[in-house]
Amino acid sequence: MLHRSSSGNRLRGGPQMFQLSLDGKRLYVTNSLFSAWDRQFYSEMLENGSHMLQIDVDTEKGGLTINNNFFVDFGLEPDGPSLAHEMRYPGGDCPSDIWI
Structure with a gap:
């Protein structure tokens, strides 16, 4: 099933x-x-790549909103579509990125 975010980007597969x-x-x-599961359940993702979204969390009032200014499309990689699984950022922005 394909959905579009409010910015018009095609969302493939599931979170x-x-x-x-x-x-x-x-x-x-x-x-x-x-990749083996993606191949079986989300074959279009193998052809078009995966993506990463940012969801903004309202810590004051509650609620979640997709950030339409942040969409990483791994289907646009120079060497062809890529599949993004777990992302880690050097220096970290997430608890699992911090290594002591």
Whole structure:
């Protein structure tokens, strides 16, 4: 099933990996689990790549909103479509990115 975000980007597959920012105000979501499973359940993702979204968390009033200014399309990679599973950022913005 294909859906579009309010910014018009095509959303493929379903949410798989979630990373909450250290301040709890951003939730990063990728949509690839394992290539073998993606191949079986989301074959279009193999052809078009996966994506990463940012969901803004309202820590004051509650609620979640897709940030339409943040959309990483891994289908546009120079060497062809890629599948993004778990994302980690050097220096970290998420609890799992902090290594002591």
